[in-house]
Amino acid sequence: MDELREIMITTDEIKTDEYLINMGPQHPSTHGVLRLLVQLEGEIVHNVQPHVGYIHSGIEKMAESLSYPQIGHLTDRMDYLSAHQNNEAVALCVENALQVEVPERVKYIRTIMSELSRLASHQLWWCVMGMDMGALTTFFYGLRDREDILDIFEETCGARLTVNYSIPGGLMFDIHPNFQRDVKAFIKKFKTKLPEYDRLLSGNVIFTERTKGVGFLSKEDAIAYGVTGPTGRASGFSCDLRKHRPYSAYDKVNFKEILSDVGDTYARYQVRMAEMWESMSIIEQLIDNIPEGDYAVKMKGVVKLPEGEFYQRVETARGEFGVFIVSDGKKNPYRVKFRSPGFSNLFAINHIAKGWKIADLVAIMSTFDLVIPDIDR
Amino acid sequence: MKSIIAYITEILKGIWTLLTGMKVTAKYFFTPWKHVTQQYPENRKTLKIAERFRGEVIMPHNENNEHKCTGCGICEINCPNGSIEIITKSLILEDGKKKRAIDQHIYHLGMCTFCNLCVKACPTGAIVMGQNFEHAVWDRSTLTKVLNQPGSKIMEGVKD
Numbered sequence: 001m002d003e004l005r006e007i008m009i010t011t012d013e014i015k016t017d018e019y020l021i022n023m024g025p026q027h028p029s030t031h032g033v034l035r036l037l038v039q040l041e042g043e044i045v046h047n048v049q050p051h052v053g054y055i056h057s058g059i060e061k062m063a064e065s066l067s068y069p070q071i072g073h074l075t076d077r078m079d080y081l082s083a084h085q086n087n088e089a090v091a092l093c094v095e096n097a098l099q100v101e102v103p104e105r106v107k108y109i110r111t112i113m114s115e116l117s118r119l120a121s122h123q124l125w126w127c128v129m130g131m132d133m134g135a136l137t138t139f140f141y142g143l144r145d146r147e148d149i150l151d152i153f154e155e156t157c158g159a160r161l162t163v164n165y166s167i168p169g170g171l172m173f174d175i176h177p178n179f180q181r182d183v184k185a186f187i188k189k190f191k192t193k194l195p196e197y198d199r200l201l202s203g204n205v206i207f208t209e210r211t212k213g214v215g216f217l218s219k220e221d222a223i224a225y226g227v228t229g230p231t232g233r234a235s236g237f238s239c240d241l242r243k244h245r246p247y248s249a250y251d252k253v254n255f256k257e258i259l260s261d262v263g264d265t266y267a268r269y270q271v272r273m274a275e276m277w278e279s280m281s282i283i284e285q286l287i288d289n290i291p292e293g294d295y296a297v298k299m300k301g302v303v304k305l306p307e308g309e310f311y312q313r314v315e316t317a318r319g320e321f322g323v324f325i326v327s328d329g330k331k332n333p334y335r336v337k338f339r340s341p342g343f344s345n346l347f348a349i350n351h352i353a354k355g356w357k358i359a360d361l362v363a364i365m366s367t368f369d370l371v372i373p374d375i376d377r
Numbered sequence: 378m379k380s381i382i383a384y385i386t387e388i389l390k391g392i393w394t395l396l397t398g399m400k401v402t403a404k405y406f407f408t409p410w411k412h413v414t415q416q417y418p419e420n421r422k423t424l425k426i427a428e429r430f431r432g433e434v435i436m437p438h439n440e441n442n443e444h445k446c447t448g449c450g451i452c453e454i455n456c457p458n459g460s461i462e463i464i465t466k467s468l469i470l471e472d473g474k475k476k477r478a479i480d481q482h483i484y485h486l487g488m489c490t491f492c493n494l495c496v497k498a499c500p501t502g503a504i505v506m507g508q509n510f511e512h513a514v515w516d517r518s519t520l521t522k523v524l525n526q527p528g529s530k531i532m533e534g535v536k537d
Binding site: 141176206 | 390391392394395397398400401402413427429430431455457490491492493494497498506
């Protein structure tokens with residue numbers, strides 16, 4: 001009812017030439033069930049109101065009735081393209097609360113897995129971005145290369161998407177004997193494939209015309225809206241947690257934080273493309289130096305956190321992901337809050353898309369790299 | 378005049394970028410052996426599934442119809458979705474003592490999220506993850522399975 005009233009109020013404000021349309025919840029370029037209430041004058045966007053909650057699954061509430069090792073597998077299902085980083089965030093939060101030091105081997109493997117999953121996520125984003133712009137070819141090329149990473153995940157973690165690999169205390173399994181060989185083969189192969197991406201899409205005249213100079217987000221606005229990840233970095237907001245708050249093995253590798261001060265749709269595209277090269281360089285630095293040792297520390301059968309509040313944040317493929325656990329000393333958390341990057345990023349869309357055409361809204365939304373379960377949780 | 382030249386160069390540049398992209402697709406069009414597509418239902422016999430792949434929970438039995446499950450219920454506690462139910466019975470041993478044994482290990486495949494926590498927690502290694510991934514059935518009641526085979530009993534020497 002409240003929503004209806006809200007629509008009626010906004011309808012009253014509309015001038016004669018304006019009209020409201022629903023973009024979504026079933027729309028191919030919203031990548032899920034996201035409903036955007038768009039106020040249009042002809043083709044020009046005057047106002048975009050995102051309405052979320054269509055696939056709200058109550059993960060935070062469900063987590064209150066689960067034990068700490070069980071929470072991890074739910075976070076796979078939030079941002080399913082950054083499942084490794086989400087698992088890692090929960091695991092790190094519980095480990096910090098219990099003051100458990102995990103072996104070096106675990107840290108290295110977690111970092112490699114996170115970067116592989118970032119690569120897979122950016123590959124999917126790239127192919128879907130092309131598809132949103134009307135280039136269906138890119139969709140097949142991106143998925144072809146993503147398949148190799150998913151095969152690596154399948155071999156080591158036992159699942160392709162919902163991996164549940166990092167658990168409090170370490171890892172679910174040790175790496176597969178073929179892991180290092182496969183990852184090296186993938187990196188070697190993908191280094192020849194990534195320039196192909198540039199040839200297909202980055203220079204394409206139709207693509208550049210539709211993205212260059214479209215949808216600006218200034219650094220101040222990025223900070224004000226809490227836009228993080230590649231979307232924020234394209235506006236010049238230095239927010240890479242891997243650099244500023246290194247966790248796992250990120251303090252042992254050399255990599256550049258990709259920044260751009262342009263802030264348009266093409267800058268967001270280029271930041272992600274450059275991040276793929278950086279991810280590959282991080283993996284190359286670590287893959288030969290995985291130290292020997294245990295893949296997990298022995299945890300108690302029932303994990304109980306001390307009373308208090310614990311927060312851990314990690315850099316997922318979309319931005320800053322935070323886990324906030326309030327514990328009252330029992331085996332279940334009192335309250336769990338996930339700070340998801342997609343939610344904060346999405347609500348900057350009204351600010352960015354105002355004044356642009358409705359076709360530009362699709363391009364802008366695409367560079368936000370939306371994953372709807374991450375927004376709705 | 379200058380603006381006309383600029384206009385034409387822009388068009389030519391645009392066409393060139395389109396041709397660069399077309400070159401990539403043409404390369405794959407004329408090299409079909411580089412394709413990676415798998416003909417899935419036809420290639421079932423040669424399909425390789427990773428040995429760790431989590432398809433379903435199974436309880437391996439040996440040739441004497443014996444398993445390793447003691448009925449301790451740790452998997453049931455560790456399952457986040459309640460997909461495992463353990464029903465135990467008590468056996469009376471030869472010396473008159475009572476011993477707990479598994480009656481039915483009920484597994485609801487439809488509720489399982491394949492998180493591997495039950496397999497990790499099992500103290501005797503009685504349950505493992507199977508590689509079967511083709512779970513489509515006509516009736517959802519068939520998704521509820523009893524993992525221990527009828528008439529099976531515990532292996533010699535397995536204790537909690």
